[in-house]
Amino acid sequence: MSIRHGLLALLERGPRYGSQLRTEFESRTGSTWPLNVGQVYTTLNRLERDGMVAQGGQDEAGHALYAITDAGLAELRTWFEKPVDRTSPARDELAIKLAMAVGAPCVDIRDVIQSQRRHTVKAMQDYTRLKAQALVAVESGGARERDDVAWLLVLEQLIFQTEAEARWLDHCEARLIRLSTTMPPASPSAPTPASGSASPSAADPAPAPAPAAPNPITTTPAPAPGGAR
Secondary structure (H helix, E strand, O other), X not given: OOHHHHHHHHHOOOOEOHHHHHXXXXXXXXXXXXXXXXXXXXXXXXXXXXXXXXXXXXXXXXXXXXXXXXXXXXXXXXXXXXXXXXOOOOOOHHHHHHHHHHOOOOOOHHHHHHHHHHHHHXXXXXXXXXXXXXXXXXXXXXXXXXXXXXXXXXXXXXXXXXXXXXXXXXXXXXXXXXXXOOOOOOOOOOOOOOOOOXXXXXXXXXXXXXXXXXXXXXXXXXXXXXXXX
């Protein structure tokens, strides 16, 4: 999330102080990504250092006002015109978790998928309820209609995102079931002997075989996925 460019976009509408920028940012995004005042002022200081904003006096209450500069306007125009880069995606915790669960000997990956699916579907339902509220606000045509429209767009992006995640979880479960007959069970790696430790001799009794590690991918048919699709 680009707080830097979000603040520049708000400053394009006129000079503002830090707390005002935080309030307007959260209003525009429906507090989906809350900010604290420290983040705002840290970002403003960096923008001022880079010549993109400048302090422009104070308001009646004594708040220091920041105004966007020509360099800041140019940066903002470039940001709006340039597509968001998807070639280097941010780390996704859920994708990493499932990738690690595939090789974990004591984890049933279907339990991980089912738990996440329940959470994802609940989030989708919550976002849908908020979308209904945003639609009412937009249709009422109140004084904050601009912010309500912006919030609606953010909510719809979150709904599409959670819908895609739910479909992906269904796909993962189906994929793992199809592969369960060909993938070998995961087993813990043997520990590497410490340097200088004695090697077992031929006279030493052979160790008892370790019990087979549980297969994290079961062939039991998957239950019907829950939640709205």
